[in-house]
Amino acid sequence: MKIAFSPASPYVRKCTACAIARGIDSQVERWKVGTTDPALLEFNPLSKVPTLITGDGMVLYDSPVICEYLDSIGDAPKLFPHAGPARWKALQQMALGDGILDATQPRRRELTLPQDDGRKGYIATQQAKVKNALAVLEKEAGTLGALTTIGEITIGCALGYLDFRYANEPWRDDHPKLAAWYERVAKLPPLANTMPVG
DSSP: OEEEEOTTOHHHHHHHHHHHHHTOGGGOEEEEOOTTOHHHHTTOTTOOSOEEEOTTSOEEOSHHHHHHHHTTSSSSOOSSOOTTHHHHHHHHHHHHHHHHHHHHHHHHHHTTSOOOHHHHHHHHHHHHHHHHHHHHHHHHGGGOOSSOSHHHHHHHHHHHHHHHHOTTSOOSTTOHHHHHHHHHHTTSHHHHTTOOOO
């Protein structure tokens, strides 16, 4: 199978981290492609990464779908728990981590444009979303494990993206429990081997 990727994409990182956690990383070929490349549009009408092309030619997007597909391969413990409270918690954590990414990625672009009142308001709204999400994660930090669920992997990728793109907005001092958790899991292969570049 082949994944269309950008080295700096936190959504691609999430998929790659899942493949590592599942022990199937060697089965996933990397296809570095720009989102404006016509070759990507051939497979994904949204022209977005990540896009996964499976061994039998099926095309999957976006990261939640790709991660669940990767979780169906091999016999490692599942990152998506089976039905019940554990599954809902993992999915909720994935949504929270993805929400941090959804609030930070467009904000980065907006910062490069003229700062009128509307744009400043939009940026402040996105910053508030991240602040609120981090506050919830700080309260729940004691329940986070060693990247054993899709939720924990997504949260780890989101925190890594804050470090990567917003180093001038440190989050650790106000969230010591979350920072301690991230310090531990950032050393594990799914995150350590997928550090963003670019």
